[in-house]
Amino acid sequence: METDTGALPKKQDFSEWYNEILWRAEIMDVRYPVKGLYVWFPYGFAIRKFVYQHLRELLDRDHKETLFPLLIPEQEFMKEAEHIKGFEDEVYWVTHGGTTPLEVKLALRPTSETAIYPMFALWVRSHADLPIKIYQIVNTFRYETKQTRPLIRLREITSFMESHTVHATWDEAEIQVESEIALTREFYRNLCIPIIISKRPDWDKFPGADYTIAVDAIMPNGKTLQIGTVHHLGNHFSRTFNIQYEDKNGEQKEAYQTCYGISERCIAALISLHGDDKGLILPPTVATFQVVIVPITIGKRHEDVLAAAGKLKNDLENAGLRVTLDTRDLRPGAKYYWWEIRGVPLRLELGPRDLDSGKAMAVTRTGEKTTICLANAAEDTTSILTGITDAIRAKAGEHTKSHLCTTHTMDGLDIALNEGKVAVVHWCRDRTCGDTIEEKANSSLLGTEVRSEYIEATDGPCIICGKPGKATLVGRTY
Numbered sequence: 001m002e003t004d005t006g007a008l009p010k011k012q013d014f015s016e017w018y019n020e021i022l023w024r025a026e027i028m029d030v031r032y033p034v035k036g037l038y039v040w041f042p043y044g045f046a047i048r049k050f051v052y053q054h055l056r057e058l059l060d061r062d063h064k065e066t067l068f069p070l071l072i073p074e075q076e077f078m079k080e081a082e083h084i085k086g087f088e089d090e091v092y093w094v095t096h097g098g099t100t101p102l103e104v105k106l107a108l109r110p111t112s113e114t115a116i117y118p119m120f121a122l123w124v125r126s127h128a129d130l131p132i133k134i135y136q137i138v139n140t141f142r143y144e145t146k147q148t149r150p151l152i153r154l155r156e157i158t159s160f161m162e163s164h165t166v167h168a169t170w171d172e173a174e175i176q177v178e179s180e181i182a183l184t185r186e187f188y189r190n191l192c193i194p195i196i197i198s199k200r201p202d203w204d205k206f207p208g209a210d211y212t213i214a215v216d217a218i219m220p221n222g223k224t225l226q227i228g229t230v231h232h233l234g235n236h237f238s239r240t241f242n243i244q245y246e247d248k249n250g251e252q253k254e255a256y257q258t259c260y261g262i263s264e265r266c267i268a269a270l271i272s273l274h275g276d277d278k279g280l281i282l283p284p285t286v287a288t289f290q291v292v293i294v295p296i297t298i299g300k301r302h303e304d305v306l307a308a309a310g311k312l313k314n315d316l317e318n319a320g321l322r323v324t325l326d327t328r329d330l331r332p333g334a335k336y337y338w339w340e341i342r343g344v345p346l347r348l349e350l351g352p353r354d355l356d357s358g359k360a361m362a363v364t365r366t367g368e369k370t371t372i373c374l375a376n377a378a379e380d381t382t383s384i385l386t387g388i389t390d391a392i393r394a395k396a397g398e399h400t401k402s403h404l405c406t407t408h409t410m411d412g413l414d415i416a417l418n419e420g421k422v423a424v425v426h427w428c429r430d431r432t433c434g435d436t437i438e439e440k441a442n443s444s445l446l447g448t449e450v451r452s453e454y455i456e457a458t459d460g461p462c463i464i465c466g467k468p469g470k471a472t473l474v475g476r477t478y
């Protein structure tokens with residue numbers, strides 16, 4: 001599909017850059033005539049496929065994939081008081097089948113606890129049925145009233161991975177929470193996205209959860225994006241939905257649960273953190289094409305060059321790489337531009353001189369220039385791709401580290417936030433001090449028990465009242 005040409009906005013104008021890159025790199029078409037609903041272009045959908053393929057590989061180590069209905073009957077949805085309170089303003093309802101009014105209104109799942117847990121009540125009888133660990137990757141619907149943005153805040157979340165587990169004890173559920181956190185670390189390491197993990201304050205936890213562990217990334221404009229959440233549900237839902245099991249002594253016991261969610265925000269973070277003024281930069285593990293071969297066929301030996309380029313493509317594909325050979329009738333420079341904006345990590349240029357030297361020019365999207373030996377193409381290319389991954393990961397790490405700081409005063413917090421940074425402060429965990437931090441610094445208190453390789457989270461006197469406080473993450477959020 002032909003998209004516009006011409007310079008991209010600079011990445012420092014992040015909002016404009018982000019919107020333009022979704023169009024120019026053929027990720028999403030935002031022209032769909034319903035607010036908060038967007039269309040995947042095939043190129044963007046291929047990135048989603050590789051990202052979620054990796055997420056499935058990680059989940060399949062310990063969970064089983066399944067699929068539950070989209071529509072939830074009102075009586076089930078309305079069963080869990082806190083859950084309703086959390087979602088009553090966001091849930092879409094289906095009220096008619098054709099022209100016939102439905103006897104029972106049906107909710108479009110905003111998340112699937114109230115679809116799945118009545119079935120768990122049927123599946124769980126004995127301790128031998130536990131643990132249950134399932135997930136699904138589905139679309140969910142939330143009538144978001146804050147500003148909608150493609151991949152970031154949608155009304156139809158098209159790529160909502162939700163995992164739901166059932167355990168015999170609270171402790172086993174907590175072990176599962178830690179296991180999902182480890183899985184999330186591995187997932188985001190593969191995407192070269194640095195994350196900061198923290199425990200959301202009680203007033204910001206998932207409706208019906210005992211506690212929520214959240215995963216945040218720091219976006220180029222310094223705002224944090226919540227790119228994953230793991231919830232310990234205690235026996236809150238099992239009590240409401242009667243998910244009980246007979247233990248070894250024949251007694252009826254309530255089960256304990258977790259749920260865990262990642263949406264296409266992971267792709268928003270991938271695009272935002274790694275891109276530059278020339279466009280996307282995709283980590284090789286999830287790039288639609290890892291290599292683009294551009295034959296330089298100006299002048300003589302046209303056929304030889306094309307033949308050598310074809311052989312190079314085969315060699316690389318036989319080594320399992322995703323390669324495209326661009327033989328379009330365009331100037332090489334136009335091809336370079338086309339694939340740079342689409343974030344292809346490695347370009348191989350092959351001209352007549354290279355045939356004689358048995359080499360090809362290798363230009364990485366992270367700014368390196370080197371050569372590969374055609375006789376050793378697969379090995380040379382694979383090692384360059386590894387180097388590209390390391391460079392992408394290092395750059396994102398530098399960005400995150402430089403946008404994180406510790407401060408002990410409200411003035412310091414204000415300065416940090418106005419500089420587009422995220423701060424670690426000390427908070428006594430008293431709600432009134434929390435509210436003061438949020439109001440005075442126009443910020444969100446993201447959480448305590450901060451875990452990040454980029455910050456030393458120590459304890460100290462509360463930034464408001466001076467009482468003993470805990471390291472607490474504070475930022476401005478999407």
Ligand SMILES: Nc1ncnc2c1ncn2[C@@H]1O[C@H](COS(=O)(=O)NC(=O)[C@@H](N)CS)[C@@H](O)[C@H]1O
Pocket residue numbers: 110111112113142144151152153154155157161162163206226227228229231259260261262263264265
């Ligand atoms: N409107 C939205 N658009 C895109 N992603 C969203 C939206 N709302 C939430 N998310 C993402 O989905 C994740 C899970 O959503 S959640 O409400 O926190 N948790 C749940 O729904 C739980 N049932 C776990 S699946 C969030 O961490 C956030 O990254």
